[in-house]
Amino acid sequence: MSSTIKKIGVLTSGGDSPGMNAAIRAVVRTCAFHNVECVGIYRGYQGMIEGDFKEMGPRSVNNIVNKGGTILKSARSKEFMTADGRKQAYQHLIDAGINALVVIGGDGSFTGAEVFNKEFNFPVMGIPGTIDNDIYGTSHTLGFDTALNTVVEAIDKIRDTASSHNRLFFVEVMGRDAGHIALNSGIGAGAEEILIPEEDLGLDRLVESLKRSKLSGKSSSIVVVAEGDKIGKNVFELKDYVEENMPEYDVRVSVLGHMQRGGSPSCFDRVLASRLGVKAVESLLEGKTNFMVGLLNDKVALTPLTQAIKGNTEVDRELLRVSDIMTT
Amino acid sequence: MSSTIKKIGVLTSGGDSPGMNAAIRAVVRTCAFHNVECVGIYRGYQGMIEGDFKEMGPRSVNNIVNKGGTILKSARSKEFMTADGRKQAYQHLIDAGINALVVIGGDGSFTGAEVFNKEFNFPVMGIPGTIDNDIYGTSHTLGFDTALNTVVEAIDKIRDTASSHNRLFFVEVMGRDAGHIALNSGIGAGAEEILIPEEDLGLDRLVESLKRSKLSGKSSSIVVVAEGDKIGKNVFELKDYVEENMPEYDVRVSVLGHMQRGGSPSCFDRVLASRLGVKAVESLLEGKTNFMVGLLNDKVALTPLTQAIKGNTEVDRELLRVSDIMTT
Amino acid sequence: MSSTIKKIGVLTSGGDSPGMNAAIRAVVRTCAFHNVECVGIYRGYQGMIEGDFKEMGPRSVNNIVNKGGTILKSARSKEFMTADGRKQAYQHLIDAGINALVVIGGDGSFTGAEVFNKEFNFPVMGIPGTIDNDIYGTSHTLGFDTALNTVVEAIDKIRDTASSHNRLFFVEVMGRDAGHIALNSGIGAGAEEILIPEEDLGLDRLVESLKRSKLSGKSSSIVVVAEGDKIGKNVFELKDYVEENMPEYDVRVSVLGHMQRGGSPSCFDRVLASRLGVKAVESLLEGKTNFMVGLLNDKVALTPLTQAIKGNTEVDRELLRVSDIMTT
Amino acid sequence: MSSTIKKIGVLTSGGDSPGMNAAIRAVVRTCAFHNVECVGIYRGYQGMIEGDFKEMGPRSVNNIVNKGGTILKSARSKEFMTADGRKQAYQHLIDAGINALVVIGGDGSFTGAEVFNKEFNFPVMGIPGTIDNDIYGTSHTLGFDTALNTVVEAIDKIRDTASSHNRLFFVEVMGRDAGHIALNSGIGAGAEEILIPEEDLGLDRLVESLKRSKLSGKSSSIVVVAEGDKIGKNVFELKDYVEENMPEYDVRVSVLGHMQRGGSPSCFDRVLASRLGVKAVESLLEGKTNFMVGLLNDKVALTPLTQAIKGNTEVDRELLRVSDIMTT
Missing domain, CATH: 3.40.50.460 (Phosphofructokinase domain)
Incomplete structure (x- = not known):
């Protein structure tokens, strides 16, 4: 794959969920597979503002596929809600040569990514990581x-x-x-x-x-x-x-x-994380931006971030009915 | 739901898999919900031949949703491969007033169900229960x-x-x-x-x-x-x-x-079993026969038994690729 | 073993704990081994007062060694604290031909057993079942x-x-x-x-x-x-x-x-339950009464019920020290 | 504690067992508690021969108490069975300023420790780490x-x-x-x-x-x-x-x-590992050598290495009996 993207940053943001580490691993290894550099950004957007970065190669993510939590840590950043904060963050990315971003988190994190993209025309790709399964555009979020x-x-x-x-x-x-x-x-x-x-x-x-x-x-x-x-x-x-x-x-x-x-992710979440991580990186390398990668009808698919943020995920009425019948 | 079906038999057949008990429970309770009687048939087709039956009400299946194995036991039956065996089985069903059958098992079990349906015009419905996930017409088999x-x-x-x-x-x-x-x-x-x-x-x-x-x-x-x-x-x-x-x-x-x-089924398998059990019984009550209920694109759906038996389930090429990239 | 005891009752009382079922199983099978009858008493002392009994043979306790909770259920009984309540309970035991009792529970349950023994000279034996490990006379209570x-x-x-x-x-x-x-x-x-x-x-x-x-x-x-x-x-x-x-x-x-x-008991608790159940029954058959069977220095040992009830179990000072050092 | 011992080496040797990491952690933190330096030796005696060492402080062992395997890795070393191999190992210890050794392993590992002690008068202390529970001088080995x-x-x-x-x-x-x-x-x-x-x-x-x-x-x-x-x-x-x-x-x-x-150690093994690690270090600091720390009658106790190696651990006849009765 030829692409103008040479170095991808990855971060986890918002509440942590099992499978985030497996997704980080997938992002890092897919970068290596395509000879693109990869940088881990600690503590979400806050670490981006502070330039808390670390180069990551395929061996940096050994033995984490089965670990709960996130080795990159997570945090909520009030500073990133300010234009000044985002500017600092952007400058750090530029200084580090990072020219695309994978954001693993929930809708708050995606909103941050979208704003950031608009301000700096910076390529971003989202991976839904939350146990709540309340993100539009994927049947399953990581950790659910x-x-x-x-x-x-x-x-x-x-x-x-x-x-x-x-x-x-x-x-x-x-x-x-x-x-x-x-x-x-x-x-x-x-x-x-x-x-x-x-x-x-x-x-x-x-x-x-x-x-x-x-x-x-x-x-x-x-x-x-x-x-x-x-x-x-x-x-x-x-x-x-x-x-x-x-x-x-x-x-x-x-x-x-x-x-x-917390806890070690299920096989389902590990496989899902691996699939989404591959797709997120490859989509960026194909020049796509502002999407979330998700699982739709058992296939990995892209949804525009805006929709992922605003769309509703309703509970399945069929499940409500099944629940009623089961309590007979 | 009005239906000519007044009593449904349920059996598990072939190799057991986690979630079979949850499916039995769902079949039994859905019958109760619709005021249809339900009979458990022990040891698969062999128990059908021997008339090894037991009436089951909603309280018969308390506390089994989380149990591995199958309380109805399973067995392979050579006798059921003979016309004589199937005739005996049919007679036992008739004697017990059973007028439809839910078969939980793999493709061998479905083949038996189909033959039985053809010979006696007996309504049958299949639920895919096998850890191998090798049944056409469902993205997930029970236990996988x-x-x-x-x-x-x-x-x-x-x-x-x-x-x-x-x-x-x-x-x-x-x-x-x-x-x-x-x-x-x-x-x-x-x-x-x-x-x-x-x-x-x-x-x-x-x-x-x-x-x-x-x-x-x-x-x-x-x-x-x-x-x-x-x-x-x-x-x-x-x-x-x-x-x-x-x-x-x-x-x-x-x-x-x-x-x-073995082992206690995952939440996924318990929910799937509940959904499939409801659908199997309600499909019979709607007059359908010779289908397998399965999960397609996250929705419960029917597939003709013939297709379920003959159709191929190929491994997902995307997963092969993901596997390759992950070993970078 | 020859003994005047021909039928033993077993009950669980107080808060339930993992391993109680394994202990019930051990009591039942040890009775069978010695050709003594065994009766399960439901809901602790309350069931004794109500005569809620069930004959139990070795096959009654199949497949429970690994189950949490107690198949005999547990309850607290205010009635058993009255002389009238205990008299009714005694009458039920006599009517059922039960001439000894194994009580699985904590110190409250043991106090009941002791009072009962004093009033009616009825042979009792205690098995410590509580997750709190606060019973004197055993290094480990069942479920801890x-x-x-x-x-x-x-x-x-x-x-x-x-x-x-x-x-x-x-x-x-x-x-x-x-x-x-x-x-x-x-x-x-x-x-x-x-x-x-x-x-x-x-x-x-x-x-x-x-x-x-x-x-x-x-x-x-x-x-x-x-x-x-x-x-x-x-x-x-x-x-x-x-x-x-x-x-x-x-x-x-x-x-x-x-x-x-709750939960399936650990191997330790299952083995401990088996050992204590054997010892409780055999001690009764040897004519002993008013003891608790426990684990002392890795050996099964008897402690008078009075001591088990009144004795203090202090936390190990060594563990406090280890805890301090570990937080260095 | 004043002692001539200023730096302690720790290694794991032989087959790994759950709890080894918790024991390493306990050794490292007890050293820190007593202001003694600690060095991790990789791959058992083979790493000692090769000088494969790493200084370890209390933060080096964060988040390993619940991990299976051994972060220090383990290996069997043929070279250590030769006088030359042991001489090289000794020289590396001296060069690194290490003046006492904690060996976590089974009887083969203890034999190595004893020989090493005899040749160089080097203080050694053993911690029994093997799932087989076949070491004399402790009721439980780490991992059992x-x-x-x-x-x-x-x-x-x-x-x-x-x-x-x-x-x-x-x-x-x-x-x-x-x-x-x-x-x-x-x-x-x-x-x-x-x-x-x-x-x-x-x-x-x-x-x-x-x-x-x-x-x-x-x-x-x-x-x-x-x-x-x-x-x-x-x-x-x-x-x-x-x-x-x-x-x-x-x-x-x-x-x-x-x-x-493998697998995350049980609470029992984690606590045992912590207790044995504390005792091993403190015994060395008290000037003791050539002992194994173990659990006897629920108390941490020392057994001379020679006895630990040669002593038999017989299966408990009581357990054989319990097993017989349980299959009634």
Whole structure:
């Protein structure tokens, strides 16, 4: 591949997710494969502003394909939201001879990339890295599959103790704006109810549903709740409400928290990261810019960054239906 | 849904795979949801011949969504290959009032279902359950995703000891006719080479590639080999050949074996099983027959059983390329 | 073994813990081995009061050695604290022909067993089942080892995200009265500080220690906090205090919660459960009563129930020292 | 602590085992705690001969407590068996200012340490690192506990498929000279038979026992076989023999292999490694030499290297009995 691009920078930005390291590795090795230099930029846009760079060759990324987190670290940068900050960042890139950028992160990171591109006409390519799966233009974001496995394994453990004691558990999972984690892990873990930001079940219907479940012979129950569930009560308030209305139930709460972001990536996320990393670099070398690489219909595909940022990812109505039927 | 179908039988057949239990659960609960009776048939077609049946209600399948194996057990049945055997099986179904069948298994099981349908005009629906992912009409078979995670976790462990000792490991994974497991797990585990039935790398190029990898600074290597790899040598012969030609390497072999078939299913496989189970039952209730339910472009879709059986599933050339680039 | 004991009852009581099922299995099979009948009592003492019994043979406990929770379920019983309740329970045992009891649980359960023995001269034997490891007379309670693995695996995941973002995490683990889980998992997970009920580090020294750790070059930190830590602040108050005094740190909290009680038991817990189950039954058959079977100096040994209940289990000062040195 | 020892070398030797990294970390940090320098020696004795050293401070061992393998790598060294080799090694130590040595490994490694000590009066301290648990003077070697968990998790998976198909599996686990892994994992995994080097069950009794197990209602069976089992047949020959004598059984073989050596260490192994590392360094600083630090009766204790090397570790007869009873 002949290209005017001779050196590519790669960074991770926003919340970290499993598979980011595998994506960094893929970017670095694809650069090496095409005889293009590669530079790791530490701590996202903040490191770009500070010139916190490191040359990376194929051996720099040995033994990271299976590691959680990001070896390049991540950070949120307020400075990058200012024109001055971006100017400094640009100058550092130029000084280092970097002439294209791969940004691994979520929609906030992509917005930064787009603004940066517009101001300096600098080639950028996005890779969706977030456990929330809330990016338009890809069926799966990096880390989503791993997070689902982490969640169902945790709920499997909670179910052991729930069913030993005939208890009801509210389990809060990540997802402030999107119910993808809750919906999929809820089905996977056999939850009796799933509360997500996209749907308002209503407190009364929740209690009704739990009573029906109890009547049907279930002695214990798991309710999976997304952080941003529509009912608008936090998981401890839900517990109080249900205990008041179902005194026969011993209710407990578990907030799974940040462990959902970590851990060794699943095979799916490792393979996805490898595919997206290859495509991101090769797309830049082909002269493309301002796209996100994603997975659509099982194929790697490009989506304009603008769409990736603005597009909605709705939860699949089919999954909502499957969830209903499974709680028969 | 109104339908002439009042009682559905469900069986698992052929090699077991993680997610089969979740699929059984989905079939049983979808029947209950639609007020249709459901009967579990033990040990596949053999149990059908012997009338080894059990009524199943929604509570019969509590706490199995996360269990490996199949509570209905599986078996291969020679008797079912005879007209007499199938006649007995048919009589048992009729006697039990069963008027449709969900078959969870691989292409051998689907062939049985198709023959049975033709002979007795008996409604059948297939769900692809095999770790090999070698069924046409679905991007993922039940158990494939779980098996990949099992394999990469095992290879991650092997890599610990490989890199501590600067060793080369040949790791044999399942896949007599198809390289899907080898190719995906090889990329996921960061293998230096991947040998699959679909491609003949050749022994000389294998050794060359390993030498290049060593020269590039890698001190240890993993080669993932599908059971049915094209080179046609088993994994122990490969070891001997490489040791002869690369005396500098300490070579070891690991055959992962049957643990690949077991284990608690991944969230992906549990959700897939739930979706396919719902679709299988509802398709029967809609009067459809002789289809396999599968996942195509992330949507649940039907494929005629004949196609599912005869169609080829080729390995994705893109993945072969990604694999090559990753070993830079 | 000849004995006047012909039928043994087994129950689980109090909080469930991984390994309880393996212990039930061991009790049931040891009974069968000695041609003694065995009866499972559901829901602890409450089920004893209600006569909720089930005959158990060696095949009743197939495939449970690796399952978390307890197939006999557990419950706390207020009724058993009354003389009337215990009298009913006794009558049910007599009616069922049960003439000895194995109680798997913690010190509350043992207190119940002792009172019951005194009132009715009924042979009882205790097996320590609790994740907290706070029972005198055994180096390990059933479930402690498994819970430690669950905790370190969760913290390993949290560390991925902590070190990607240079964050400080307070991780709350179980242990209202005892710091065994916190101390061991803290060392195992490489925590920078460990706060336990047995020691008052003091808020000032905590902050000092974290500052020292930061100065030494650590960019992220994990502090493991037992529920009942001596500082007397809950984990969210700790976060607030540290954020106020170390504004340079981005602090997060994770409460691991009930998942610590569940999960497939570790090999250690399965073997321990098997050994204790054998010893409990054989001790009863030898005419012993009012003991707890435990592990002392790697050997199975008996401790009088009274001592097991009253004795203190102190945290090992050596471990505190090791923890200090490891945070150098 | 005042001591003539100012710089301590640490190496790993022989087969690697999970927990070696945690032990290296503990040695390095204990040195730092006592203001003693620490040097990592790569590739065991071979690296000592070649002067392959690296200064290590407390931050050199960040984030390795949970990693399998050994960052110092391991190797077997023929050269170290010669007086010349050892002389070179000694010279390198002297040149580097190293005046004491911590050797993490098995009995072969300890023999090397002892010879080296005798020739040069050089202070040495051993830490038992091997998954086989065949070292006298410690109840647990580093990695044994982790390997047991790896094995039972693998067998749990195999059991899923075994019980789905009513099959008999021979599972070979590590242990050429010692049956500790086989015996403990066999009990933990609920194996029907366990074949170990220390006991000759005999082929006839094996078949008898399997027949009895089948008659008792078990439909599938797992036999755990140590590599060096006394019957003297390898696991494939066992399969053939049993198939000939029990044609009703479908027999399969699984050789778990090198994955048993890898993986993230269990909490137990991480804590043990930390305790042993502290004790090893502090014992050297107290002027002690030629000991192995181990765990005896749950306390860290010293055993003369000579005894550690020569002493026998017998399998616990109690465990053999427990195993028998569990297969009732």
